[in-house]
Amino acid sequence: MHLSLADIARLVGGELIGDGNVEISGCSGILEAKKGDLTFLANPKYSPQAETTQASAIIIPRQMTLPGKFFIRVDNTSLAFTQVLNRFIERLPNHHPKGIHPTAIIAPDVKIGKGVAVGAYTVIESGSSIGEYSVIYGHCYIGHGARVGSNSLIYPQVVVREGVLIGQRAIVHSGTVIGCDGYGYVTVEGRHVKIPQLGTVVIEDDVEIGANVTIDRARFDKTVIGEGTKIDNLVHIAHNVTVGKHCLIVAQVGISGSSRIGNYVILAGQVGVVGHLSIGDGAVVAAQSGVSKSIKAGEQVFGSPAQPIKEAFRTNAHVQRLSHYAATIKDLKKRIEELEKKGQ
Structure with missing residues (x-):
């Protein structure tokens, strides 16, 4: 597949400086790009590499210029480059499983929507439902009464425990367990007695969950991951936590039980959040911070214990x-x- 620079400029709504007839056959990073590739500049520290890249053209910020290069100026370089990538990806074959593999074990009463694919050795228990055009890779487990919404993608070796509800267009990466028991015990005469975890987990629409994430079911009611939230690898979310809409939760974050995370919150890598507190809408918690008390909406904090970022x-x-x-x-x-x- 080839796209002309003129076509790309129209696609991203950018200003083209250079020959619009130049054809682009692929996309690559600024250091790896070769002739025929399109690349982009999002971080100013890579400006010297932009001047020496072998790419045929570069997407750059609106206020920038690159003498001697063909480039397209845009307001958001990462977004524009993603739009071009998606156009190329549309033409590539995908390697998702097709149809229902003969080794899959699916209970007779499971509701399977139109166009669903289920890979080898996956188990789907009684009372579950898989929405139309969803893909369940091999070696997955979908528990009793669980639901996976339409157009979702479940990668190999994911466990969706009984009663868990996953919305539409969800992506769940390998090794993740959704709906494992919450960490609940009561100590009686020196022994730790397990508290039954009777609730569930609700994953709303357009959520992406990275690899080896664990999300505990609630003790009662539900643990919730809000619409559009993106969770990185190796994150743990404890029982009865509510995560709002469109949050970004980066690798190795741990959120203790019954905490409430607002909408559009960012938790950077290795943040720890103690239980039974709240983090307001739009708050940002910097990497390796320890959150021991509630955070107001829009506040930026850092440190352990976390404090306002300038003070920290x-x-x-x-x-x-x-x-x-x-x-x-x-x-x-x-x-x-x-x-x-x-x-x-």
Whole structure:
């Protein structure tokens, strides 16, 4: 497949500087691109590479220019490049399973929608339903009464436990378990007695869940992942947590039980959230922060314990100077002792 630069500029609504007849046959990163490729510049630190890239054309920010290069100016370079990628991907064959594999074990009463594909050795238990045009790869398990909405994609070795509800256009990557028991125990006479976890998990529409994620079922009622939220690999979400709409949860985040995460919240890598608190809409928690109290809407926090980000940066600056402060205090102490001796 080939697209002319003029076609690409129209597709992304950009301003073309260069020969519109130049044909693009693929997309690549700025360092790896070769003749015939389109690349893009999203991070200014790669500007020197943009000047030396072998790509035939570059998508760049609206305010930028690149003498001697063919380029397309746009407002959002990542979005524009994604639009072009999607146009190329449309023409590529996919490798999803087709139809129902003969080794799949599907209970007789399971409701299978039009165009559903189920891979080898997948098990779908009684009372479940799979929405139309969804794809369930091989070696998956869909428990009793679970529901997978239409146009969803479940990769190999995913476990969807009994009663879990997954919405439309969901993507769940390999190794993820949705609906495992919440971590609930009561200590009686020195022994930890398991508390039954009777609730479920609800995954709303357009959610993507990375690899090896665990989402616990609620003790009662439901654990909820809101519409459009994107969860990275190796995240744990405990029982009765509610995650709002369109959140970004990055790798190795852990959210303890019964916490409530608002809409459009960003939890960066390795953030830890204690239980029974709330994080307001639009809040941002920087990487490796420990959240021990509720956070207001729109607030940006960092550190452990997490604090307003500017305050945290000031604190960190002082921490880095502790050895200097210690030396200064030692010197001042010595001077004071000398003055006291003279005073005697």
